[in-house]
Amino acid sequence: MTTQRYVFPATFSTDDAGRILVVFPDLPGAATDGANVAEAHAEAADCLEEAIAGYIAEGRDIPVPSRRKAGQRLVPVPVQTAAKAALHMALRDAGMSRAALARALGCDVKEVRRILDPRHPTKLPRLAEALTLLGKRLVLEVRDAA
Numbered sequence: 197m198t199t200q201r202y203v204f205p206a207t208f209s210t211d212d213a214g215r216i217l218v219v220f221p222d223l224p225g226a227a228t229d230g231a232n233v234a235e236a237h238a239e240a241a242d243c244l245e246e247a248i249a250g251y252i253a254e255g256r257d258i259p260v261p262s263r264r265k266a267g268q269r270l271v272p273v274p275v276q277t278a279a280k281a282a283l284h285m286a287l288r289d290a291g292m293s294r295a296a297l298a299r300a301l302g303c304d305v306k307e308v309r310r311i312l313d314p315r316h317p318t319k320l321p322r323l324a325e326a327l328t329l330l331g332k333r334l335v336l337e338v339r340d341a342a
Contacts, residue, residue, distance in 0.1 A: 200285065202248070202278035204261045205268040206240055208233070220271075222259045223247045240271045248273055249314035252284045277314045279323040279334055284312055286330040300329045 207219045211229070216236035220226040220243070228243040230236030251258045258281050264270055273281065287297060294312070298305040310316045311326060324334040 200282055201261060202273035202281055203270045204244055204273070205264040206244075206271045207268050208236060208240075218243065218271075220244060220247065221268075222262050237269075237271070241274065244271050245274050245277050245314065248277055248281050252281060252312060252314055255288075257288065258285055275336065276318065276320070276323075279320060279327070280312055280314050280318070282332065282334070283323060283326050283330070286327060286332050287312075290330050292330065297326060297329065301326060 204220050204222055207221065209217050209219075211217050215229045215231060216233055217229045218227060218236050218240040220240075223244070226243055226247040228236070228239040230239045248258060272278070287294070294308045295305050298308045301308065308326075311318050311322060320334070320336075327334050
């Protein structure tokens with residue numbers, strides 16, 4: 197059984213002006229900053245979500261997160277975006293078109309486009325249903341906050 201995790205390591209560093217810089221080594225070009233650590237974390241989560249949304253919109257494979265190295269912090273992809281990323285990758289891995297998924301779900305292809313759109317709110321049961329059709333199971337994990 198393959199498990200996909202949407203938690204990416206990020207390098208946090210301080211620039212000469214005292215701002216906290218955040219870089220995601222697994223996602224080329226994904227970087228942001230913040231005035232303090234709390235703001236940098238919030239900006240990092242937003243940056244990560246936008247990067248994943250870009251991969252989905254461009255129809256590209258989403259990189260597999262590497263292991264966290266010393267000094268890096270883990271930043272999770274927001275739950276709904278992670279579920280949509282998993283669906284995007286499952287669809288690509290299955291070689292299935294959006295139209296074929298729409299037929300399997302008994303809906304219009306426009307709905308499948310919305311289901312895959314990270315900016316469109318989709319109920320988790322609908323995402324779970326689509327993933328199940330592709331032989332996947334959506335599992336939510338809750339951990340203590342860092």
